[in-house]
Amino acid sequence: MFGYFSIKNNLYPITFGFCLLFVACISEPAPKMDWPNDLGEQIRLERQRRAWSQEELAEGLGISLESLRLIEAGRATPIYEKLDEIEAFLGIKIDKSQLDSLATF
Incomplete structure (x- = not known):
């Protein structure tokens, strides 16, 4: 069931990278300089x-x-x-x- 996220088939690093990218995209932008x-x-x-x-x-x-x-x-x-x-x-x-x-x- 969770075979896609196992290290054995090398998809874990790709999935982990996607999660980091997704979190970076939804985080708040840096405040603008006044x-x-x-x-x-x-x-x-x-x-x-x-x-x-x-x-x-x-x-x-x-x-x-x-x-x-x-x-x-x-x-x-x-x-x-x-x-x-x-x-x-x-x-x-x-x-x-x-x-x-x-x-x-």
């Missing part, structure tokens, strides 16, 4: 590591203080070109793969 919030936190942490005020960083980036506050809070996303400037100014790497149409200014 891109604007993660970006803002990354910028805020780097600013704090350098002991800069928001005013100093905003001036260095050439953006308004309010814009920087919105970015750090995750409520705004800078345009792609500004992300390049932020990377260069802070010396950090920003994952732009999830940018899509999130840019707000």
Whole structure:
């Protein structure tokens, strides 16, 4: 009755592999990165590591203080070109793969 799953006829490894594949397919997907919030936190942490005020960083980036506050809070996303400037100014790497149409200014 259970001969198909015996090691003797070598179908057990195939069946076991199929079960693992099935479990992998029905498991929950990895949580999506909350891109604007993660970006803002990354910028805020780097600013704090350098002991800069928001005013100093905003001036260095050439953006308004309010814009920087919105970015750090995750409520705004800078345009792609500004992300390049932020990377260069802070010396950090920003994952732009999830940018899509999130840019707000």
